[in-house]
Amino acid sequence: MSMFSIFSIAGTGVDLHRTWLDAISNNIANVNTIRRTSETAYQQEDLVASPLGGGPDGIGAGVQIDHVSYGNPNGILAYDPSNPLADAQGYIRRPDIDLGQQMGALMMAQRGYQANLAVVQRATDAYQAALQLGKI
Numbered sequence: 001m002s003m004f005s006i007f008s009i010a011g012t013g014v015d016l017h018r019t020w021l022d023a024i025s026n027n028i029a030n031v032n033t034i035r036r037t038s039e040t041a042y043q044q045e046d047l048v049a050s051p052l053g054g055g056p057d058g059i060g061a062g063v064q065i066d067h068v069s070y071g072n073p074n075g076i077l078a079y080d081p082s083n084p085l086a087d088a089q090g091y092i093r094r095p096d097i098d099l100g101q102q103m104g105a106l107m108m109a110q111r112g113y114q115a116n117l118a119v120v121q122r123a124t125d126a127y128q129a130a131l132q133l134g135k136i
Helices: 003-029 099-135
Strands: 045-052 062-070 076-079 091-094
Touching: 003 045, 003 062, 003 099
Parallel strands: none
Antiparallel strands: 045 062, 076 091
């Protein structure tokens, strides 16, 4: 494995976790989004990722986002007759998002992002140390 493949592999991890953080942020921001019952609810975004094969020396080459999976468009019907978006029966549509689950995923995505950045930093430090050895 060359030094530069480390940057490439860790870079795919950074990109994946940044995109995951964006999706989770959208989900958390829209946890209280309400709509009319005639409309679809905000749909939770979940990333589906897979490893990239065919890397150097027969090892993986990082990760990629295959697609985004969306939650239930029906959401949850809630009774709120005082809401201006309520239908004639007093119902509104809320997203089916579990805030606790999203907060747990947010912590995992943040840690993954930090870990991949740490790999990039360690590889940079090692590369700089190798260059300094050549100057001696």
